[in-house]
Amino acid sequence: MLRKIIRSITNLQSLRWNKGEIPENLKLNREIKLSTLSNGVTVASQYWEGPVATLGIMIEAGSRNETMSNSGVAHYLEHMHFRGTSKRDKNQLDLDVESIGGALNAYTSRDTTFFYMEVLKENCAKGLDIISDQLLNSTYLEEYIKEERRVILMESEEVAKDMRETLIEDAHYGCFREHMLGQPILGSINAIKNINKDKLKKFISTHYLGPRIVVLGAGDILHSQLMEMAEKFVGHVPSTSEFPFDGEHSAIFTPSLTQTKDEKAQYFHMAVFSSAPDWSDPDYWAFLLLQRIIEDYSTQKSLRIDSPDLIFNQLHKDLDKIQGIQNHNCLYFPYKDVGLFGHYISVTHESAGQACKVLIDSFMKYVEKLDETQVSRGKNRIYNELLGLELGSDIVMTIGSQLIYMKRLVPRSEIAKRISEYDVKKLQEVFLKYFGPNKFGIAIRGPVKELDKCLEYIS
Numbered sequence: 001m002l003r004k005i006i007r008s009i010t011n012l013q014s015l016r017w018n019k020g021e022i023p024e025n026l027k028l029n030r031e032i033k034l035s036t037l038s039n040g041v042t043v044a045s046q047y048w049e050g051p052v053a054t055l056g057i058m059i060e061a062g063s064r065n066e067t068m069s070n071s072g073v074a075h076y077l078e079h080m081h082f083r084g085t086s087k088r089d090k091n092q093l094d095l096d097v098e099s100i101g102g103a104l105n106a107y108t109s110r111d112t113t114f115f116y117m118e119v120l121k122e123n124c125a126k127g128l129d130i131i132s133d134q135l136l137n138s139t140y141l142e143e144y145i146k147e148e149r150r151v152i153l154m155e156s157e158e159v160a161k162d163m164r165e166t167l168i169e170d171a172h173y174g175c176f177r178e179h180m181l182g183q184p185i186l187g188s189i190n191a192i193k194n195i196n197k198d199k200l201k202k203f204i205s206t207h208y209l210g211p212r213i214v215v216l217g218a219g220d221i222l223h224s225q226l227m228e229m230a231e232k233f234v235g236h237v238p239s240t241s242e243f244p245f246d247g248e249h250s251a252i253f254t255p256s257l258t259q260t261k262d263e264k265a266q267y268f269h270m271a272v273f274s275s276a277p278d279w280s281d282p283d284y285w286a287f288l289l290l291q292r293i294i295e296d297y298s299t300q301k302s303l304r305i306d307s308p309d310l311i312f313n314q315l316h317k318d319l320d321k322i323q324g325i326q327n328h329n330c331l332y333f334p335y336k337d338v339g340l341f342g343h344y345i346s347v348t349h350e351s352a353g354q355a356c357k358v359l360i361d362s363f364m365k366y367v368e369k370l371d372e373t374q375v376s377r378g379k380n381r382i383y384n385e386l387l388g389l390e391l392g393s394d395i396v397m398t399i400g401s402q403l404i405y406m407k408r409l410v411p412r413s414e415i416a417k418r419i420s421e422y423d424v425k426k427l428q429e430v431f432l433k434y435f436g437p438n439k440f441g442i443a444i445r446g447p448v449k450e451l452d453k454c455l456e457y458i459s
Contacts, residue, residue: 016376019423022416023383029411032399033223039239040211043230044399044409045223053219054392055127055226056116057135057234058400061207063185064110064247064335070199071180072187075108076152077200081115082106083144085137090144093130100126105393110181111336112404116396121220125229128215132233135208140197149192156186164327164344167271167443174256175273175340175441181251202243210239214403216396250337255438257458260445267326268352268446270454272359273342274434279334279405285418286430287332287341290366293378297328313377314369318358324348325355336405340441341434352446353453360442360457363435367428375424382419386412 017023035043063074084090097104100123106115115135119127159165169184176182186192215234217226253275277283297319319325326346333340343362347355389395389412402410444454 016372017379017420020417020420022413022420023387026383026386026416027413029413032409032411034409035223035227037210037231037235039235039237040209040213041230041234041237042214042403043223043227044214044403045217045221045226046395046399047222048219050220051120052118052392053121053124053217053221054116054118054396055124055131055221056114056216056396056400057131058214058216058404059113059135059208060111060212060404061113061203062109062111063183063187064180064251065207065245066180066183066187066203067246068183068188069191070195070203071183071191072152072185073195073199073203074113075186076148076192076195077138077203078106078108078113079148079152080140080144080200081134081138083148084139084141085133086139087133087137093134096126096130102127102130104130108185110185112401114397114400116216116393118392124217124221124225128229128233136204136234136237140200142197145195145197145200149195152186152192153189156189156192159184159186163267163269163346163445164329167269167344167445168331170258170260170443170445171271171273171340171342171441174258174443175253176251176338177254177256179249179251180247181335181338206241206243206245208237209241210234210237213237214400216400218392218395218399251335253338253340253441256441258443259451259455260443261448261451262445263447265446267346268349268355268450268454269344269346269444270352270356270359271342271344271443273331273340273441274363274439276332276339276341276434277334278337278339279401280407281339283430283433284334284339285415286422286427287334287339289375289378289382289419289422290341290427290431291330291332292381293370293374294330295381296330297325299325313374314365315358315362318362318365322347322351322354322358324351334405342440349447349450352450353457356444356454357457360440363440367431367435370424370427372424375422375427379419379422383416386416
C-alpha cells in the first residue's frame with residue numbers, strides 16, 4: 001500500500017505540461033474588484049458566498065523606512081497597536097475583538113505592515129473599524145511603551161538564539177550594509193531602548209498615508225460595502241506628509257563575508273545568497289520557480305511520504321553525500337527593489353568545509369545541470385499552490401502584496417501562464433545574469449577551525 005501511495009505522489013510530481021500549457025482549472029479566476037478613494041487609499045476585494053470574510057489593511061511602511069536612530073520603530077508600532085486607542089483602551093480592544101469572534105493577526109516586514117482579521121460576515125464593519133482604529137488612533141501611553149520595550153528586548157534575545165534567523169540577518173547586513181534593508185526588523189538594541197512616543201507618532205505621520213495604504217476584503221463582503229467602510233474609516237487619512245520618506249532609495253547588493261567565531265557552537269552554520277530579482281522584475285517568476293524546484297532538503301525523507309523532499313534534485317543529491325546535516329532551507333527574499341536567493345544550512349563541525357563547497361558550487365549547477373524533469377516538478381508545485389489558494393488570509397495577503405510591490409493585480413491564470421513559459425534554456429539564461437564567482441553574500445558561524453575550512457574554499 002505504501003509503495004502505491006509513493007508511486008502516485010511521484011506520478012503527480014512528474015506530470016508534464018507542454019511549454020505555455022497550464023491546468024484547466026487555473027484558467028479560471030475569481031473577479032477581484034479594485035477602487036481608489038479620493039485620498040489615494042486603494043480598496044481591493046474578492047467575493048464569494050460563505051459565513052465569513054477576511055479584512056485587512058496593508059501599509060507600504062516597514063523596517064526599510066527607518067533610520068539608525070529609530071531602528072525597529074515599525075515593529076514597535078505593531079506591538080503598540082494592540083495596547084489601546086483613543087476610542088478603546090486595551091481591555092476594550094480585546095473585548096471588541098472577542099465579541100465579534102474575530103481572529104486578529106499582524107506582522108511587520110522590511111517593506112510592509114499588515115493587520116488582518118477573519119470575522120463573521122455580519123461583523124465586517126466592526127472588524128474594519130477595529131483594525132483602522134488600531135493603526136490610526138493608538139495612544140502610545142508611556143507605561144505601555146516601557147512594557148513593550150521589555151517584551152521586544154526579550155524577543156530580540158530569543159531571536160539571537162535562533163541560528164537560522166541570526167545567520168539570515170547577518171547575511172542581510174553584509175549584502176545591504178549601506179541601506180536599512182541590512183538592519184534587523186526588530187531593530188538594534190540601542191535604538192529599541194530609545195524609542196519614544198515622538199518617534200512612534202512621527203513614523204505614522206510620515207508613512208501611514210493614503211497612497212501607501214491598501215484596504216482588503218475576501219469572502220462574503222461586497223465591494224460596495226468595503227468601499228463604504230473604507231471611506232468611513234480611512235477616507236480621512238492624509239495623502240501627503242510634511243516629512244520626507246526614509247529608505248525609499250534603492251538598495252544595492254554587495255558581495256560580502258560576515259563571520260562570527262563561536263567556539264561553543266554545537267553546529268556550523270552558513271547562509272549564502274546571490275543577488276536576485278525584486279518583486280516587480282520580470283525575472284521574479286524564474287526565481288519563484290527555482291525555489292520550488294530546489295525546496296528544503298530533509299534527512300528524513302522516508303518518514304514524509306507526502307513531501308516534495310522525496311524527489312531529489314541535483315543539490316539534494318549533493319547534500320545527501322554530506323554527513324551530519326541538521327537543517328537546510330532554500331530561500332528567496334524578494335523586496336521592493338532588490339532580492340536575495342540562496343540557502344541556510346547547519347551541519348556538524350567535521351562537515352563544514354564540504355557543506356560550504358556544495359552550497360557555493362550549487363549556484364552554477366542550477367545553470368549546468370538543470371533538466372526538464374526538475375522544471376516540471378517545480379511548475380507542478382506552483383500550480384498546486386495556486387489551486388490551493390483558498391484561505392481568506394492568504395488571498396488578502398497576496399492581493400495586498402501585488403498591489404504594493406507590482407502596483408497591479410496579477411490573477412492566478414497569469415501567474416500560471418508566466419511559469420509555464422519557462423523551460424531549461426530560458427531559466428539558464430535568466431540565472432546566468434545573477435549567478436557567478438565571487439557574487440555571494442555569505443554569513444558563517446562556528447569554531448575557528450571550521451570557519452578556516454570554509455574560508456579556504458571561499459577565497
